[in-house]
Amino acid sequence: MSEDRSVLTGDHFITGDEACAEGGMAAGCMFFGGYPITPATEVAERMAKRLPEVGGTFIQMEDEIASMNSILGASWAGAKSMTSTSGPGFSLMMENLGLGIMLETPCVLVNVQRGGPSTGLPTLVAQADMMQARWGSHGDYQLIALAPVSCQECFDLTLQAFNYSEKYRVPVLVMTDESMGHMTEKVVIPPKEELEVINRKMYDGPKGEYLPFKADDDLVPPMMKVGDGHRIHVTGLTHDERGYPVMSADAHETLVRRLIDKIKKNVDDIILVEEIDLEGADIVIVSYGISARVSYRALRMAKEAGANVGMLRLITVWPFPEKMIRELAKKVQTFIVPEINAGQIVLEVERCAAGNAETVLLSKLGGAVFQPEEIVEAILAEGKAPRKKASATKKKAGASKKKAAATKKKASGAKKTAKTKSSKKTTKKVGR
Amino acid sequence: MRVSGFGGQGIILAGYIVGKAAAIHDKKQATMVQAYGPEARGSACSSQVVVAEEPIEFPYLSASDVLACMSQEAYEKFVGELREGGTLLIDETLVTMGALDKDVQIFSIPATQFAEDLGRKIVANIVMLGFVAGTTDVVTAEAMREAVASSVPPAAVELNMKAFDQGYEYGVAQRAAGGAAAFKAAALEAELIGSTQEAS
Structure with a gap:
């Protein structure tokens, strides 16, 4: 070629x-x-x-x-x-x-x-x-x-x-x-x-010593190519570093915990989002895919109508950007989640908001995308009629936040830069 | 804009070519979405094209600025969504217009007849694209021409360019005449003429 x-x-x-x-x-x-x-x-x-x-x-x-x-x-x-x-x-x-x-x-x-x-x-x-x-x-x-x-x-x-x-x-x-x-x-x-193209880590040690599931410090094991002369064994059964089945609680804990951790410990690398006008927003659209696409238009229309609204677009949906939603929930009044299902990602948003912000689902069951007007309507409805009620709840949430912030300060030794970090921890505790 | 007709006329391809002309040759942004259903030959079918300088937020039409109709059913289905002051293009071989209750500019071409005269009814959609290029500013004529040439089978380029040119020239002439020729050509009903800008 x-x-x-x-x-x-x-x-x-x-x-x-x-x-x-x-x-x-x-x-x-x-x-x-x-x-x-x-x-x-x-x-x-x-x-x-x-x-x-x-x-x-x-x-x-x-x-x-x-x-x-x-x-x-x-x-x-x-x-x-x-x-x-x-x-x-x-x-x-x-x-x-x-x-x-x-x-x-x-x-x-x-x-x-x-x-x-x-x-x-x-x-x-x-x-x-x-x-x-x-x-x-x-x-x-x-x-x-x-x-x-x-x-x-x-x-x-x-x-x-x-x-x-x-x-x-x-x-x-x-x-x-x-x-x-x-x-x-x-x-x-x-x-x-x-283009940035990443290729898998390859094993370069001596033949006969390759362990297909022995992870490096980053929790990811290097690979090889079948047929290159390494001895390997792979199985869907719980296995050890050699890939041999081991039916024990320890082996399972070690393996499955690592499979989970190699993703969980790298969420900062993996999670991609697009943030639009989040600073100071009362209402935040949380969406993804085609519904987020439609929300771009809705966002602009709602702003023109005077709504104080921003948008968090999930580019990475799994792992879910938990920390981000937790932080945001403390600052905003309402999350609006348009999605073409009966309510799926909204459950995650609600979980992470942990009562600090209201979460509203906009649901359509399929067959058509949202019209921007439908989302605008929801934004304006949140922004107007129930505002008093919502802001009351918000105040409450705000008060408890202050408390949390106070605890945070104590815990973190009052370092300003540490604030966000420790606040994450606090929320985590509250969340659990 | 919306290109509409029935399955088998190359309506989706026509929409694709408009979008390609805008996106690739005019260097703008463009999206094309198609009504995707159990469409077989003969049933209503349409494609929606959005052309913009900026990234396109919403790829669907809420109202169309330009509507090209190549079947009676499509005309009746979509004429309502045409924006006040918009442009309506019809294939008069296949569409008989009724009275319209809004102010739109109308251009009319016997696209299918032209295509039959060229020996291949199948190029009626390309005649219509030439007509679109001749009567509107959705894309430049050069961009449309290039997009047609690169979207049809190599062996059919010559025929398609001929079809394109016929539609284009017919369109340019009609546009120069302010669309008036459209009325003559379509032999429209008196009430319709009374309701349009050009006739007054």
Whole structure:
């Protein structure tokens, strides 16, 4: 191959699905195993065309269970790998997503959300897999899920998803949706040398001594390529550093705790948000994906109508930006959470707000995106009628906050810079 | 703007080409969303294109500035969303207009007839795109031309450019005449003419 076709530098007018595929290509993805399903099929289609151009492999598997397994295998063979699916396919991938987490296998899964449960609304939007993304596979674990707001971010965040998955050896989810997947938009792909591409840590010690699950200080074990001559054993059973099954409480505690901690201890690196006019805002929209996109317009319209409103857009949805919401809850009156489901991420916002701010869900069950006016209406309603009531509650909350702040000061030895840090701790305590 | 018609006419492709012309060749921002349902050939279908200098906050139309209709059903479905003072483009081969209760500029072209005369009914959408370029400022004619050329199969470029030029020239002439030609061409009802700006 004379010409490098992995990064199609330039301006493109492509769909969100195609942009996800290009994000994968730019990250160096060399394997896609998937099963077509509306509205995610275009990701697979694009990869089927693009991967052979760089010597990569595209396989249409027999179903989504096998698809997920195939990308785990490819990853262990040394190839960056991804799949894409929606609704029913996402459900089928859950078991092997857990296997990917247990085997610490870097890979990326794009879920183009559609209405559910079951086959639901194949051709229409929803954001109702957000909790499934976090908890859909059994057992305790942490993973990473990102939510793009535009076709440009479908590209950017799929690339970012690969970087996180390589860095932390964990499957990463790109949680887009039908409206984004099928929307065509301008996407600018930068020159290859301007892209940050992270590759997994590789073992470089002597053969015969490799321990596939012996973590370094960063809690992430280096990998190798199957076939390079190292002896390895991998299993979904609880295992030791060699990868051999060990059925004991200790082994389980050690392994699963590390799987959780390698994400939890790096939330500052992993959590990405967009903050708009949060300073001094009474009302804050907390949203993600297509609902956040609509909220941009709603935010502007509400401001024009005189509302004191800001927005926190979750780019990383899992792990959830707990600290940020906790801090913010002490300063704002109300969180408004528009999402195309019956109320999922709002539960996290409410939990983290811990009674310090009111949390209002704006719910739509799927099939259509929010109209900006619907969000504006909710903002203005919060800003006007119940203001007195709300501000009363706020005052109360404010008073208890002061108390908390006082305790904080004592505890932290009155260092101004330490204030935010210690306040986090205080809230944590209160939260639990 | 909205491009509308029925499945099989290349309505989505037409919307895509407008967006591509704006985003890639005019270097602006553009989004295109399509009515995505169980559309098979023959049923109503449309694509919404938003063109802006700034990043686009909301990729859906609340009202359209420009509406191109290539079927009677689409015309009846979407004409209501056209903004006061907006521009209506119709394929008069397939659309018979009724009375309108708002002030809009109307341009009319026998796009499907032109395409049939060129030997391929399938390029009616490209005739319409030429007409869009000739009568509106959504995108520049050069950008649209380039976007058409890069979006159709290589073997069909020549035919499509011919279709584009026909629509474009027809549009430029009609625009120069202030849209008046549209009325003649469409042989519109008297009440309709009375309700539009140009006729008064």
